[in-house]
Amino acid sequence: MRQPTWATNSWASMSVSELAGDYFDGRSARPVKAxxxxxxxxxxxRGDTLDRVVPLSQVQWPERTRHGQRIVHVADGASFQAYDPAAFDAWRAGHGHRGSLVERAQQSWRGVLVAVALLAVLAGALYQWGLPAAARGVLSFVPASVDQRLGESALHTLGGQILEPSTLPMVQQEALKRAFDGAVAAAYPAGQAPAYRVHFHKSRIGPNAFALPGGIIVMTDELVKLVEGDVEVVVGVLAHELGHVEHRHGMRMVVQTGLLGVITSVAFGDFSGWLAAAPVILGQAAYSRAAEREADVTSIRILRAAGLSPLAMVRFFEKIGAKEGGRDRSLLGIAFASHPADAERIAVFREAAR
Structure with missing residues (x-):
């Protein structure tokens, strides 16, 4: 229990002024004027039927607030409720009570602003660094079999919504897969490359490529046609997606989204579902940008190992830019909605080609 903070004045010099209020014995709802x-x-x-002395060690004093009643609680369940909060504060101050640091800060708008600012900094640090670190920690305990089941389920769902059977000639599909397999083999020691499967699909999202958990890589027919079947470009894009597979970005996003959902639900409650969803969406965009940069590094490494120039990815972005005419890249679908700015990525690939 919180005990009062006393000034240097002694008990002998304390005021004996009295404060009026209602006393409740903790057993009956009927108050006694005291x-x-x-x-x-x-x-x-003291009252008509009351005369008791409570040791201060058994007294819990209320915090001073701008509004609200002042109720003193006693260890045995009894309480004393002052009639006049202002008079109660003055009565306690007259006996040397200054209140705790937190209590005084709550009465100061400067203190409140400092607390809000510190909370915002802490929340930002947790959002930016704490959450990704927590997700990586949780992910280390998730077996790869979970990735595979989730990836298969996602592919099945997408197959019924945005993906259709490929119309590319089978000869071309196999040639592109062989070229990619050769590049991967050159970049990884035997048996060390992440498991993957390449799928070509006609789609409703236009030129696109994306990786699903468990090593499923999807490239749309529209993307192959956009780059005019350029094998080096296709290898570079598939290598980028393999980077997502290698770093388990898909599963990491699932874990991060789940953690964000738990945190925001606790903070805002289920009744504010739309508000709780906002940081989840923002978190996905921010973390995806970091993941894209990691995947670009993998793409550069695989291209170099295969003796191919990273400039292949520059050609890719030029093709995409020419098709879109500078429009919002999110129109291309889920794989490009949160990618870093093309100019930044092009500069990275140009530098890698030197």
């Missing part, structure tokens, strides 16, 4: 005073023995409460 007068409270502080004595060397403790808190004295």
């Amino acid at each position: 007068l409270a005073s502080l004595t060397p023995q403790g808190l004295q409460l």
Whole structure:
């Protein structure tokens, strides 16, 4: 229990002024009109049928607020409720009570602003660094079999919504897969490359490529046609997607989204579902940008190992830019909605080609 903070004045010099209020014994809802005073023995409460002294060690004092009642609680369940909050504060101040640091800060708008600013900094740090670190930690305990089941389920769902059977000639599909397999083999020691499967599909999302958990890589017919079947470009894009597979970005996003959902639900409650969803969406975009940069590094490494120039990816972005005419890249679908700016990525690939 919180005990009062006393000034240097002694008990002998304390005021014996009394404070009016209602006393509740903790067993009955009927109040007893009482007068409270502080004595060397403790808190004295007197009324028509009441005369008791409570040791200060058994008294819990209320925090001072701008509004609200002042209720003193006693260890045995009894309480004393002052009629006049202002008079109660003055009565306690007259006995040397200054209040805790937190209590005084709550009464200061400067203190409140400092607390809000510190909370915002802490929340930002947790959002930016704590959450990704937590997701990586949780992901280390998730077996790869979970990735595979989730990836298969996602592919099945997408197959019924945006993906259709490929119309590319089978000869071309196999040639592109062989070229990619050769590049991967050159970039990884035997048996060390992440498991993957390449699928070509006609789609409703236009030129696109994306990786699903468990090593499923999807490239749309529209993307192959956009780059005019350029094998080096296709290998570079598939290598980028393999980077997502290698770093388990898909599963990491699932874990991060789940953690964000838990945190925001606790903070805002289920009744604010739309508000709780907002940071989840923002978090996906921010973390995806970091993941894209990691995947670009993998693409550069595989291209170099295969003796191919990273400039292939520059050609890819030029093709995409020419098709879109500078429009919002999110129109291309899920794989490009949160990618870093093309200019930044092009500069990275140009530098890697030197």
